[in-house]
Amino acid sequence: MPWDERHTLGVAEMDATHREFVALADALVAASDDEFPALFLQLEEHTRRHFEHEGKLMKACRFPAIGEHHSEHLRVLGELAHFSRGVKAGRLGLARSYVKALPDWFNSHLATMDAALAGCLKRC
Template sequence: MLALDDIALGYAVMDRDHADSLDLWQAAKAAPAGALAGPFAAFANHLREHFAREEGLMKEKGFFALHCHSDEHARVLTGIAAIEAELATGAEDRARYYLRYGFPDWFHNHLATMDRVTAAFLANAE
C-alpha cells in the first residue's frame, strides 16, 4: 500500500502533488461499481496538471533528463486517456485493474527513480 511517508522526496511542490495523487487514486479506487467515471476523471485531470507542473519546473531549472522524464509522463497519460475512453462506454474493468495494480506499481517505481532524481536536482538548483 502506498503511504505518504513512503513518497516524500523533500521537494514541497512535488510532495504536495504526490499526496494529492494518492488521495485521488484512493477515491477512484473506492468508487462503487457504476460510479467510477467521475472519480477517475478527477484523478486523471490531476495527473495531467501534476505532470505539467513538474515538467515546467524541469524546463525552468534545466533538468538534464527532461525528455526521458517527460516521455514517461506522456506514456502514462496515453494509457489514462485510453482508460477514460473505455469508462465513457461504461466499461470499468480496465480502470479498476489499473487502479489496483498498474498505478501503484508504476507510481512506486517512478517515485523511487525519476522523481527522486528530479526532486534532488530541483532542490539543488534553488
C-alpha cells in the same frame, strides 16, 4: 496505496501533488461503479496538471533527464486517455485493473525519475 512518509521527496509542491495523486488512486480503488467514472476523470485531470507542472520544474532547473521523464509522462497520459474512453462507454473493468496497478508504477516512478528531479531542484 495509503500515503507513506517514505514517499516524501523534500520538495513541498511535489510532495503535495503526490499526496493528492495517492488520495485519488485510493478513492478509485474503493469507488462504487456509480462513483468510479467521475473519480477516474478527476485522476486524469489531476495527472495532466501534475505532469504539466513537473514539466515546468524540469525546464526551470534544466533537468538532464527531461526527455525520458517527459516521455514517461506522455505514456501514462496516453494510458489514462485510453481507459477513460472505456469508462465513458460504461466499461469499467480494464480501468479498475489499471488503477490497482498504479501503486507499483507510482512507487517506481517516485523512487527513480521524481527523486532525481527533486534532487535537481534542491540544487537549483
